[in-house]
Amino acid sequence: MKRLSQLLCLALVLVGWCGPAALAGETVIVGFQPYDTISYQVAVNQELGLWKKYFPKDVEVEFQPALQGSIIANNLLADKTQIGYMSVMPATLAATKPEQAFIKMTASLGMSDGMRCSLLLVRSDAPKFKNDEEAVKWLDGKVVAAPKGSAADQYLLMLFDKYKVKPKEYLNQSIEVIASNFKVGKLDAAAMWEPTISRIGDLVGEGLIRIAATGTCVNNPDLGILVMRGDFVEKRPDLAEAWIKSELDAQLYLLDPKNWKEVIEMVAKYATGMPKRSLWYSIYGQIPAEVGGTKLREWKPFVFDDRVRSNIDSVFSFLFKEKRINVDKPLPKTIDDAIAQKVLAARGLKSPIGEIVGQPPDKDPFTE
Numbered sequence: 001m002k003r004l005s006q007l008l009c010l011a012l013v014l015v016g017w018c019g020p021a022a023l024a025g026e027t028v029i030v031g032f033q034p035y036d037t038i039s040y041q042v043a044v045n046q047e048l049g050l051w052k053k054y055f056p057k058d059v060e061v062e063f064q065p066a067l068q069g070s071i072i073a074n075n076l077l078a079d080k081t082q083i084g085y086m087s088v089m090p091a092t093l094a095a096t097k098p099e100q101a102f103i104k105m106t107a108s109l110g111m112s113d114g115m116r117c118s119l120l121l122v123r124s125d126a127p128k129f130k131n132d133e134e135a136v137k138w139l140d141g142k143v144v145a146a147p148k149g150s151a152a153d154q155y156l157l158m159l160f161d162k163y164k165v166k167p168k169e170y171l172n173q174s175i176e177v178i179a180s181n182f183k184v185g186k187l188d189a190a191a192m193w194e195p196t197i198s199r200i201g202d203l204v205g206e207g208l209i210r211i212a213a214t215g216t217c218v219n220n221p222d223l224g225i226l227v228m229r230g231d232f233v234e235k236r237p238d239l240a241e242a243w244i245k246s247e248l249d250a251q252l253y254l255l256d257p258k259n260w261k262e263v264i265e266m267v268a269k270y271a272t273g274m275p276k277r278s279l280w281y282s283i284y285g286q287i288p289a290e291v292g293g294t295k296l297r298e299w300k301p302f303v304f305d306d307r308v309r310s311n312i313d314s315v316f317s318f319l320f321k322e323k324r325i326n327v328d329k330p331l332p333k334t335i336d337d338a339i340a341q342k343v344l345a346a347r348g349l350k351s352p353i354g355e356i357v358g359q360p361p362d363k364d365p366f367t368e
Contacts (some may be wrong), residue, residue, distance in 0.1 A: 006290050015135060026059045028232075030241055031072035031084040034065050034270040035175065035299075037116055037194045037283045038109045038224030041094040041250035047266040050249045054242035061243075065270065067174060070149040073227070077101045082232040083243055086342035087117060087193075090181065091225040092315050095334045096325040100203075102230035104333070107244055107340035109224030114215010114297035115287050115358075116222040117193030121209040123182060124202060125149055126189075132217035132292060136163045145181065151222060152191035154315065158178040158218040158320060170317035180230045182208045195282030203288075204281045206363050214292035222298070223311050226340075230333075241339050248343055248353070251300050255354035260284055261365045276366040277338040286358025299355035302344055 021080060032042040042063065051061050066072050069086030073094035076084050079101065086094075095103040109190075129135035136159050144167040146153045159165065161182060165197055173181065175196045181187040182200060189212075200208040215221060233240045252265050264280045271279060287293030300307050312335060320328035344351065361367075 008268065010018060014097050026236075026239075027061045027062050028055075028059060028083065028243070029064050029075075029081045031064045031066055031075055031081040032084060032263045033067065033069060034267075034272075035196060035274065036069075036085075037111075038087065039061050040267050040283060041109070041247065041254050043267045043270050044250040044253050044263060045246055046359055047135055047269070048250075048253070050253075051243060051246040053123070053249075054245045055239065059239060067176070068150060070147075070237050071240060073103075076103060076229055083230050084227045086089075086227060087157060088312060088315050089151045089154045089224040089319070090149055091227050092312070092319060093149060094227065095323065095330065097329055098331060102253065102334075104228050104233055104336050105225045105304075105312070106228050106240065107226040107247060107337055108301045108304060109226055109247075109293045110222075110298045110300050111224070111308060111311070112215075112222045112296065113294045114220050114222055114292070115297050116296060117151045117191065117220050118157075118215030118218075118220045119152075119193075119197060119211050119287075120159065120180075120189065120191060120213040121197060121201075122212045123185070123187065124207055124210055126210075126212070128209055129212055131140060132213045133163060135212040136165055136217070139167055139189055140165045143167065143170045143171070143186065145171040145173040145178050146176055147178075147188045147192060149195070153269070154318065155190045155215060155218070155220055158212075158220055162218055179208070188217070189289060195271065195278050198278040198282040198285065199274060202365065203286065204277050205275075206345070211293075213288060214287060214294075215292065216292040221307070221311050229342070233336075233339075237339070244339050244343050248302060248347065248349075249342075251302065251353060254283075255300060255356065259310050264366070280364050281361065284356060284359055285364070286360055293358065295357060296360040297356045299352045301352045303340045303351045303359055304335060305351050309335065 032039040069090035072084040073090040077100040175192045177199050178190045191306040199205045202210045319325045
């Protein structure tokens with residue numbers, strides 16, 4: 001009877017009658033970080049429905065939020081997600097585990113000189129440091145934290161290595177735990193990413209911390225990577241291209257100053273509990289030059305230009321030296337922006353597609 005039932009169901013599937021699953025189309029799952037500026041364009045994509053212009057009518061997109069890129073990377077490896085938004089470090093870690101899944105880096109989400117997650121945060125009552133070196137050496141014997149496996153973790157490891165610093169404790173904590181521990185005085189310093197930095201910082205936020213150094217002191221850029229499962233790209237190159245087309249639309253919308261206020265209104269729907277002023281400053285605000293802030297908050301290469309590829313290579317080398325991965329360079333076909341190059345050329349655009357010049361706090365449209 002069981003065999004007969006299976007055959008009957010198979011026959012009904014062929015004519016489209018075997019339950020809701022047979023009637024449903026394909027679903028593509030996109031992992032993103034509502035509390036990370038490299039995912040802000042996902043909010044734009046969702047709210048404007050940009051992806052719907054390029055996807056077949058019978059294919060749906062499911063947006064899956066996560067608090068950290070390493071979570072999205074693990075979901076990609078476990079085939080729970082097909083597309084993911086993350087920094088270069090979790091992307092690199094995921095792309096070195098072919099025994100679990102072949103992961104491709106397919107496009108750039110944005111790049112900066114270390115203005116997003118390569119930021120050293122110190123408690124508000126820390127000394128006023130004369131320079132980067134003094135700030136970093138103050139960490140010696142202190143309690144420091146970062147979300148391990150993140151780009152912020154990579155940044156702190158580089159600081160420790162360059163200045164020969166040994167913290168009393170180096171803790172693995174999430175962005176929310178870090179924020180809470182600063183509030184109750186359990187942390188001296190940390191690294192994490194925007195927009196939580198702006199929320200608890202002294203520029204437009206709660207004043208719990210201040211930025212003491214940026215990625216410039218160790219020449220560590222911030223880089224966001226659009227990652228896809230290799231089997232997804234191979235089996236459905238049309239959907240991979242469709243998503244990358246919508247990503248380009250979203251990045252262009254986010255870059256246009258006339259849309260900045262509306263972008264933050266969209267982002268706020270997903271980054272719940274985050275003040276709009278903090279969200280705006282996290283991507284459009286300027287980090288002070290005296291702590292290493294640069295004129296550009298970030299730029300959008302979209303494809304993998306020489307600087308993007310150099311940064312990826314350096315991350316591979318660094319993680320290999322730290323014994324986090326067992327290869328010192330990308331595996332063949334891991335770095336593959338062919339679709340992004342095709343999409344960019346079809347639109348008649350060149351890399352970078354735009355840049356964001358950091359604005360002072362008084363330019364914030366959400367100031368109360």
